[in-house]
Amino acid sequence: MPAFLRQRVTLEEARDLLRRRLDEREANFLDLAERGIYGYPASPYLPLLRAAGCELGDLRSLVRTRGLEGALFSLRDAGVYVTFEEFKGRSPIERNGVVVDTRHGTFHNPLSERFFTSRSSGSTGAPVEGAHDLAHILAGVPSRLISCDAHGVLGAPLGLWRCAPPVGAGTRHVLQSIVMGNVARRWFAPIGSDEVPSDFGTRLTTDVVLRECRLFGHAVPFPEPVPFERAAVVARWAAETASGHGRCLVRTGLSMAMRVAAAAEDAGFGLEGVTFMAGGEPPTSAKVGRIRATGAKYVPHYGGSDMGHVGAGCANPLNESDVHFMEDSLAVLQVPHTIPGFHADIDAFCFTTLLRSAGRLLLNVELDDFGTMERRSCGCPFDDLGFGIHISGVRSYRKLTGEGINLLDGEMVRILEEVLPSRYGGDPHDYQLHEREDPDGFTRLVLVVDPRIDLPAEADVIDVLLAALSTGDLYADSAREHWQQGRSFRIERREPEWLARGKFPSLIVHRV
Numbered sequence: 001m002p003a004f005l006r007q008r009v010t011l012e013e014a015r016d017l018l019r020r021r022l023d024e025r026e027a028n029f030l031d032l033a034e035r036g037i038y039g040y041p042a043s044p045y046l047p048l049l050r051a052a053g054c055e056l057g058d059l060r061s062l063v064r065t066r067g068l069e070g071a072l073f074s075l076r077d078a079g080v081y082v083t084f085e086e087f088k089g090r091s092p093i094e095r096n097g098v099v100v101d102t103r104h105g106t107f108h109n110p111l112s113e114r115f116f117t118s119r120s121s122g123s124t125g126a127p128v129e130g131a132h133d134l135a136h137i138l139a140g141v142p143s144r145l146i147s148c149d150a151h152g153v154l155g156a157p158l159g160l161w162r163c164a165p166p167v168g169a170g171t172r173h174v175l176q177s178i179v180m181g182n183v184a185r186r187w188f189a190p191i192g193s194d195e196v197p198s199d200f201g202t203r204l205t206t207d208v209v210l211r212e213c214r215l216f217g218h219a220v221p222f223p224e225p226v227p228f229e230r231a232a233v234v235a236r237w238a239a240e241t242a243s244g245h246g247r248c249l250v251r252t253g254l255s256m257a258m259r260v261a262a263a264a265e266d267a268g269f270g271l272e273g274v275t276f277m278a279g280g281e282p283p284t285s286a287k288v289g290r291i292r293a294t295g296a297k298y299v300p301h302y303g304g305s306d307m308g309h310v311g312a313g314c315a316n317p318l319n320e321s322d323v324h325f326m327e328d329s330l331a332v333l334q335v336p337h338t339i340p341g342f343h344a345d346i347d348a349f350c351f352t353t354l355l356r357s358a359g360r361l362l363l364n365v366e367l368d369d370f371g372t373m374e375r376r377s378c379g380c381p382f383d384d385l386g387f388g389i390h391i392s393g394v395r396s397y398r399k400l401t402g403e404g405i406n407l408l409d410g411e412m413v414r415i416l417e418e419v420l421p422s423r424y425g426g427d428p429h430d431y432q433l434h435e436r437e438d439p440d441g442f443t444r445l446v447l448v449v450d451p452r453i454d455l456p457a458e459a460d461v462i463d464v465l466l467a468a469l470s471t472g473d474l475y476a477d478s479a480r481e482h483w484q485q486g487r488s489f490r491i492e493r494r495e496p497e498w499l500a501r502g503k504f505p506s507l508i509v510h511r512v
């Protein structure tokens, strides 16, 4: 900690560090493979590499002759990859006659030193524990500095609306703000550590970390409990800070930023000068539009507990989800993936970790995300440094099932966020679709609508929803047909559910 707290990274140093990491991608990958895979007998990748006949020397020459991405494609063709189901421990890896058991924790990077842990929201299954390494917290600073510079918020007063560990990683933001030379002023925590049972150790750790920061002279904020329904507290702080200092930065989740925007609107004030850097969910135009309507700026951030920081918002974006891929710390391939029940293939992202400090070690791991990836010169500060790959329109291919028909979530999300609110009023947060199995094993879809929305008869709403589906693609059409016949929809009037970390899922699948 003391050594960490002495670190400062200037903007110029951040640029140099990122340029160097971009130059050293291949060397960094080979170093990680040597120590974290070949030097770690329990590595789940080792049996796959051996079965493919790829020893360390082979890997080195593969990277030398084909480049990093070329080598990763070759490895994939040879069976060295991990599917989403395997990564989540739902099925063992079976490749080239080898079977690898993928239990929880298998993919932790053995080279990373656990400083504190947080749990993911578990939106794709059981919550996953994320390990945060001080070196990796430091490694994330340069891209954040460039991002702040690119979006005009370098040195702007910073506020966080983030959960404390173990639910969230708010501590990481506080520590990074010290290294960036602009200590966070306020930390609003939607869920206090004391609301999470049996984690006295974590609570103590957060407390100890923050006290140590103060001991070393950094006026770090302690988390102040501000639950989701009190978003007005964050809105007021942001508006007052922006009017006093000309600008202000709030780091939070996308849906929580939308809550802040809605609270400001309800209270009758705007959020001019406020910038939200927010991620955790796909930035849809409905959600981002709601934030921008207050005069606030929105910068997307793409990342997750499995792969870390993947993308930073472009400063000359094509759309609200346009991010620069963090090529310094990850490699990504797009690989065709067939979703059971669909005729169409999507190109899933397949990630590889490059930095030794990363919490998880990924080697050609397919996650359930897909989106558009292109090389484009945009002229923003990330482009100047050599970050030429843009990712946008990221979606998850987690499927929605109903009466045996699968539907990509994108079409339904559009209906929940745009069609229903424009027809009946309210926000994207007032509508949520739950999929669960009834006692007879039939899949039922429940449309949860906030009681404050004035709805006509249930049948009319279902008709509107089904009609909107029928204007979608072929699969939506057949889903409509099945759901209508199977009468698998019903409506419940209650507040939609939020996930622990403040994410608002438009679709919730209740696994049996």
Ligand SMILES: [Zn+2]
Binding pocket: 313, 314, 315, 316, 317, 324, 378, 379, 380, 381, 382, 383
């Ligand atoms: Zn850009």
